[in-house]
Amino acid sequence: MATTFDLFGTLVTTERPDDSAEAVADALRARGVAVPDDWESAYRERHVDVADGAELPLPRHVVAALDSRGVDVSGPTAVAAVLDAFDRPITVRDGAREALRVARRQGPVGLLSNCSVPGLVERTLERAGFPTFDTVVTSVGCGWRKPHRRAFETVADELGVPPTHLVHVGDSAADAGIERVGGRCLHVEETPLPHVATELEASLWE
Structure with missing residues (x-):
C-alpha cells in the first residue's frame, strides 16, 4: 500500500492572485517585457491546443499569448515571471x-x-x-x-x-x-x- x-x-x-493576468503582466514588466495593452484579452484567449486531460504549462501559454500580439519573449523569462506571479506565502x-x-x-x-x-x-x-x-x-x-x-x-x-x-x-x-x-x-x-x-x-x- x-x-x-x-x-x-x-x-x-x-492565496492566489486576485487577477492572474495582471500578476503575470507585472512580473513580465519587471523583466523588461513590453506587455501589450490588451493583455487581459490575450491572456484569456486559447493559443495552444492540448489533448483532453493534458496539462498546458502556463509559461508556454504566456509565450504564445505574447507572440499573438507581436511580442517576443524567451522561455526562461516567461518561466521566471510566471513563478514570481504565483509564488505566495503558504x-x-x-x-x-x-x-x-x-x-x-x-x-x-x-x-x-x-x-x-x-x-x-x-x-x-x-x-x-x-x-x-x-x-x-x-x-x-x-x-x-x-x-x-x-x-x-x-x-x-x-x-x-x-x-x-x-x-x-x-x-x-x-x-x-x-x-x-x-x-x-x-x-x-x-x-x-x-x-x-x-x-x-x-x-x-x-
Whole structure:
C-alpha cells in the first residue's frame, strides 16, 4: 500500500492572485517585457491546443499569448515571471504533518499535484519543510492533470505499486479520479485532515 497527497488546499493553503493576468503582466514588466495593452484579452484567449486531460504549462501559454500580439519573449523569462506571479506565502494545514508521519509508517508516500507553473510545487515544499516524499509528480511535469488516469498511473509507477494499491488524499473532485483506476480517495471535506492520520492508522491493521 502507498499513500499520495494533493498539495494546494490539502497539505497547505495559499492565496492566489486576485487577477492572474495582471500578476503575470507585472512580473513580465519587471523583466523588461513590453506587455501589450490588451493583455487581459490575450491572456484569456486559447493559443495552444492540448489533448483532453493534458496539462498546458502556463509559461508556454504566456509565450504564445505574447507572440499573438507581436511580442517576443524567451522561455526562461516567461518561466521566471510566471513563478514570481504565483509564488505566495503558504500555511501548513492542521493535521498535515501527522498525516504524513502515519502515511510513512504504512509504506511509500508520494505527492500528486495539479500545477501548471514549473517550480511552484518544489518551492512550496521547501517552504513547508515537509519530510522528503518518495516521489513528487506534478501535472506540468508528467503532462496530465487529475482526474486523468495517467496522472495517477504515473505516481503509482514511480512508487512501485499498482494504482489499486494507492490511497490518495485530496480536496477536490479531481482527486477522486483515483477511484477510476481502482484506488481509494480520502477527501478532506469528508475526512478532515486532522482525522486522515486516524484513517490511515486504522488501515495499518486491516
